[in-house]
Amino acid sequence: MSIVIKNQEDIEKMRIAGRLGAEVLDFITPYVKPGVTTAELDRLCHDYMVNVQGTIPAPLNYCPPGYTPYPKSICTSVNHVICHGIPNDKPLKNGDCINIDVTVIKDGYHGDNSRMFMVGEVAPYVSRLAQVTYECMWIGIDLVKPGRRLGDIGAAIQRHAERAGYSVVQEFCGHGVGKRFHEEPQVLHYGTPGTGVELRAGMIFTIEPMINLGKRHIHVMPDGWTVVTKDRKLSAQWEHTVLVTETGYEIMTQSAGTPAKPALLASPVAA
Numbered sequence: 001m002s003i004v005i006k007n008q009e010d011i012e013k014m015r016i017a018g019r020l021g022a023e024v025l026d027f028i029t030p031y032v033k034p035g036v037t038t039a040e041l042d043r044l045c046h047d048y049m050v051n052v053q054g055t056i057p058a059p060l061n062y063c064p065p066g067y068t069p070y071p072k073s074i075c076t077s078v079n080h081v082i083c084h085g086i087p088n089d090k091p092l093k094n095g096d097c098i099n100i101d102v103t104v105i106k107d108g109y110h111g112d113n114s115r116m117f118m119v120g121e122v123a124p125y126v127s128r129l130a131q132v133t134y135e136c137m138w139i140g141i142d143l144v145k146p147g148r149r150l151g152d153i154g155a156a157i158q159r160h161a162e163r164a165g166y167s168v169v170q171e172f173c174g175h176g177v178g179k180r181f182h183e184e185p186q187v188l189h190y191g192t193p194g195t196g197v198e199l200r201a202g203m204i205f206t207i208e209p210m211i212n213l214g215k216r217h218i219h220v221m222p223d224g225w226t227v228v229t230k231d232r233k234l235s236a237q238w239e240h241t242v243l244v245t246e247t248g249y250e251i252m253t254q255s256a257g258t259p260a261k262p263a264l265l266a267s268p269v270a271a
């Protein structure tokens with residue numbers, strides 16, 4: 001297998017799948033409140049995808065080698081869950097944070113994205129972790145252009161996370177995405193500048209850093225999916241699907257509710 005360079009038709013269809021994936025996150029936002037269960041969020045997203053959008057929830061029954069089929073339609077990763085949290089009947093409580101990861105399939109193409117949500121009022125250290133992780137994702141995205149290397153992106157993300165006193169999860173990474181959920185290349189969120197795959201126009205991949213408040217080490221729960229921090233401290237993640245264009249990048253997973261580019265990177269306004 002090698003890296004797929006998308007043609008104009010692929011790109012058009014990825015734009016549609018990406019927008020639909022983002023719109024599921026817009027749709028679910030008002031429901032993320034104290035008292036709701038993640039199983040309820042899963043049901044709401046499932047029904048919206050299938051009945052309103054006419055999309056397929058890619059996670060449902062997804063079964064990579066060495067795994068059992070994923071049993072739900074979204075991933076809900078609460079507090080110390082890093083990723084692949086399986087929706088369940090436990091209600092969210094005030095002060096929790098949750099990553100909701102949605103991947104839709106439309107017309108054979110995947111749109112993969114996730115956001116962090118704060119449940120009620122959270123402590124400042126919680127929102128700070130989510131904010132720095134959002135900046136990490138965006139620092140990576142903003143470097144995307146032909147000629148850049150994946151190691152440049154990983155290194156920049158790692159630097160920003162570690163300067164804030166956090167650590168970067170190494171066992172899971174971003175990935176090429178298109179007709180398949182997970183394609184080459186692997187997009188590591190740590191690394192060495194000037195190394196790794198050189199970006200070319202037409203590549204589409206995710207950037208989805210998982211950043212831990214404590215140490216980077218992970219533990220996989222007996223369900224075979226749920227990944228938690230070994231030290232049980234908080235973890236955060238954001239994800240976009242991004243196209244490499246001739247001049248830079250285009251974010252595929254955009255909708256009316258997409259959060260703005262962080263102030264840290266916003267273009268300076270002419271005085």
Ligand code: MF3
Pocket residue numbers: 058059060062070074075084101102103112206208225239
């Ligand atoms: N959406 C996740 C990603 O960003 C993958 C989830 S696989 C699942 O790559 F089976 F857990 F849904």
Ligand code: CO
Pocket residue numbers: 112113174175206208239
């Ligand atoms: Co992904």
Ligand code: CO
Pocket residue numbers: 101102103112113114239
């Ligand atoms: Co995802």
